[in-house]
Amino acid sequence: MALERTVGRLTLYRRLLNEQVAGGVENLRSHQLAARAGVTAVQVRRDLMQIGYDGSPKRGYDVKKLLESLRHFLDEPGGQRVALLGVGNLGRALLSYFIGRRPHLSIVAAFDTDPQLSGRVIYGCRCHPLDELEDVLKAQDITVAIVAVPAVAAQELADRLVQNGVKGILNFAPIPLAVPSEIFVENIDLTMSLEKVAYFSREAACETACERKN
Amino acid sequence: MALERTVGRLTLYRRLLNEQVAGGVENLRSHQLAARAGVTAVQVRRDLMQIGYDGSPKRGYDVKKLLESLRHFLDEPGGQRVALLGVGNLGRALLSYFIGRRPHLSIVAAFDTDPQLSGRVIYGCRCHPLDELEDVLKAQDITVAIVAVPAVAAQELADRLVQNGVKGILNFAPIPLAVPSEIFVENIDLTMSLEKVAYFSREAACETACERKN
DNA sequence: TATGTTTTGTGAAAGTTGTAACGATTGGCT
DNA sequence: AGCCAATCGTTACAACTTTCACAAAACATA
Numbered sequence: 001m002a003l004e005r006t007v008g009r010l011t012l013y014r015r016l017l018n019e020q021v022a023g024g025v026e027n028l029r030s031h032q033l034a035a036r037a038g039v040t041a042v043q044v045r046r047d048l049m050q051i052g053y054d055g056s057p058k059r060g061y062d063v064k065k066l067l068e069s070l071r072h073f074l075d076e077p078g079g080q081r082v083a084l085l086g087v088g089n090l091g092r093a094l095l096s097y098f099i100g101r102r103p104h105l106s107i108v109a110a111f112d113t114d115p116q117l118s119g120r121v122i123y124g125c126r127c128h129p130l131d132e133l134e135d136v137l138k139a140q141d142i143t144v145a146i147v148a149v150p151a152v153a154a155q156e157l158a159d160r161l162v163q164n165g166v167k168g169i170l171n172f173a174p175i176p177l178a179v180p181s182e183i184f185v186e187n188i189d190l191t192m193s194l195e196k197v198a199y200f201s202r203e204a205a206c207e208t209a210c211e212r213k214n
Numbered sequence: 215m216a217l218e219r220t221v222g223r224l225t226l227y228r229r230l231l232n233e234q235v236a237g238g239v240e241n242l243r244s245h246q247l248a249a250r251a252g253v254t255a256v257q258v259r260r261d262l263m264q265i266g267y268d269g270s271p272k273r274g275y276d277v278k279k280l281l282e283s284l285r286h287f288l289d290e291p292g293g294q295r296v297a298l299l300g301v302g303n304l305g306r307a308l309l310s311y312f313i314g315r316r317p318h319l320s321i322v323a324a325f326d327t328d329p330q331l332s333g334r335v336i337y338g339c340r341c342h343p344l345d346e347l348e349d350v351l352k353a354q355d356i357t358v359a360i361v362a363v364p365a366v367a368a369q370e371l372a373d374r375l376v377q378n379g380v381k382g383i384l385n386f387a388p389i390p391l392a393v394p395s396e397i398f399v400e401n402i403d404l405t406m407s408l409e410k411v412a413y414f415s416r417e418a419a420c421e422t423a424c425e426r427k428n
Numbered sequence: 429t430a431t432g433t434t435t436t437g438t439g440a441a442a443g444t445t446g447t448a449a450c451g452a453t454t455g456g457c458t
Numbered sequence: 459a460g461c462c463a464a465t466c467g468t469t470a471c472a473a474c475t476t477t478c479a480c481a482a483a484a485c486a487t488a
Contacts, residue, residue, distance in 0.1 A: 002473085002474065002475090003474095004410070004414070004474095005474090005475070005476095006475090007409075007410055007413050007414070008403075008406050008407075008409075008410050011405070011406050011409040011410065011413075012388075012403070012406055015388070015405070029434090029435070029436095030435075030436075031435090036390075037390060038389075038390025038391075038392070039390075039476095040476085040477075041435090042476080042477065042478080043475095043476070043477085045435095045436065045437065045438090046437085046438085046475095046476080046477095048437095049437070049438075054436080054437080055435080055436060055437090056435085056436075056483080056484065056485095057434070057435045057436045057437090057482080057483045057484045057485080058433085058434055058435055058436085058483080058484045058485050058486090059435085059484075059485080060435075060436085074409065074412075074413055076412070076416050080412050080415070080416070082408070082412075089306065089307040089310045089311070090307045090311060092303065092307070093303040093304045093306070093307035094404070096303045097303070097304060097404060098404070098405075098408065101405070102405070102408075102409075105408065105409065105412050143415055143416075144408075144411055144412050144415055146408070166415075167415035167416070168411040168412060168414055168415025169411065170407055170408055170411045174226075174229070175252075176251060176252025176253075177252075178252070183415075184411060184414035184415050184417070185411075186407050186410055186411050188402060188404075188407060189222075189226070190308070190311060190312070190402075191225070191229070191312075191315070191316070192222050192225050192226055193222075193384055193400050193402060194296070194312065194316075194319065194358075194360070194384055195221075195222075195225040195288065195316075195319065196218070196221055196222050196225065196400055197358055197382040197383065197384045197398060197399075197400045198288075198289075198290070198294050198296075198319050198358050198382060199221050199225075199288055200218075200221070200382055200398035201294070201357055201358055201380075201381035201382025201397075201398050202290050202294070202357075202381070203398070216443085216444065216445090217444095218444095218445095219444090219445065219446090220445090243464090243465070243466095244465075244466075245465090253446095254446085254447075255465090256446085256447065256448075257445095257446070257447080259465090259466065259467065259468090260446085260447095260467090260468090262467095263467065263468080268466080268467080269465080269466060269467090270453080270454065270455095270465085270466075271452080271453045271454045271455080271464070271465040271466045271467095272453080272454045272455050272456085272463085272464055272465055272466085273454075273455075273465080274465070274466085275466095
């Protein structure tokens with residue numbers, strides 16, 4: 001699967017461009033966008049090559065037209081509906097984070113095993129018991145799922161999701177999910193990320209110490 | 215910076231091995247570990263090459279000794295202390311997620327601008343006002359920070375962190391942080407991740423549709 | 429119109445990450 | 459002891475990603 005990094009950055013560019021257009025900016029050069037995105041100008045140009053929108057030399061990119069191209073490239077025309085699985089601490093935080101932000105990509109249903117939560121509306125999102133999963137997924141035409149359940153429950157849940165039309169999963173459970181190859185899974189392993197930071201912060205300290213010696 | 219992915223997987227291997235050793239397993243082959251980690255056996259062997267621990271043919275790896283090698287490779291001997299910046303919904307979820315899990319990598323202080331939170335203890339972690347940042351960082355010898363504040367506040371905060379000895383940042387603010395090159399930053403951009411999933415779930419659907427035609 | 433400067437798009441090189449192939453070593457079995 | 463199958467470490471290769479380098483295009487200015 002090529003392009004994965006590029007697509008990620010394209011979504012970032014879009015956000016940055018939205019800020020700019022809100023501020024009244026009409027044109028933007030690759031280095032200006034690059035500075036805001038924390039990458040190089042060449043990378044911006046190369047990424048934008050992928051969506052086929054051509055800027056013009058000396059003037060850069062027309063912000064509105066570029067946004068339109070990005071929208072065309074990134075978004076499903078009718079929008080996509082997302083389900084949240086697991087309404088614990090993390091799930092609730094994700095709900096409050098995502099709700100109302102992206103009209104074309106909204107969380108339309110949440111699920112949890114806790115019967116206390118059934119029927120409640122949390123941050124504007126209805127919470128269902130897990131045995132309604134199949135019905136709701138199909139009724140709402142949900143193709144994307146966010147998995148924020150304990151590790152032991154994740155695989156079984158993923159199987160049910162895939163069997164009912166989910167094509168992409170954002171997985172916060174700290175185990176790898178086994179799914180058919182045509183299903184896209186993005187893993188966010190918080191423990192792994194924190195340990196990575198810890199490791200490389202130590203590395204950094206060592207390197208600077210070593211450099212001082214030379 | 216090479217090895218980034220490898221270090222990430224090494225932390226995963228360690229978690230899986232801890233489960234195994236708890237279950238009484240003494241030896242493990244590369245395939246077995248690979249299956250649990252969701253990668254290939256070759257990759258496991260290659261990753262383990264990096265830490266210099268040799269398994270033995272036919273018997274695989276001695277779980278306890280391998281864990282010891284991983285600990286030696288991954289961990290700072292005296293442990294590392296972590297600060298959490300921003301105790302909103304996401305911050306609280308992260309606190310509850312991390313607290314008490316990793317003795318060698320524990321969140322020892324939280325900070326928030328909300329004066330209501332000052333002095334409170336949340337999930338076992340003391341919450342400080344932001345103007346105590348410098349003092350607490352130094353007093354507790356904190357080298358790792360988790361940034362879970364709004365985007366507008368993130369850069370200024372990062373500057374203060376770096377100036378006071380923080381060497382690695384786990385950044386949840388959806389903007390790139392400008393920091394000196396020796397500081398390690400791991401970005402977790404939830405919006406980007408979700409949009410990526412949405413994009414590739416659409417891709418997957420297209421590809422399977424196309425394949426059906428052929 | 430000619431010239432110079434800035435910026436773009438893109439082919440080629442470099443770097444990083446994942447995969448495959450293979451000799452070497454070990455334990456089990458006869 | 460001698461052979462076989464399983465597993466390991468490592469080198470070589472392939473795929474993906476980023477960076478470098480430069481021609482072509484557009485605007486400004488004279």
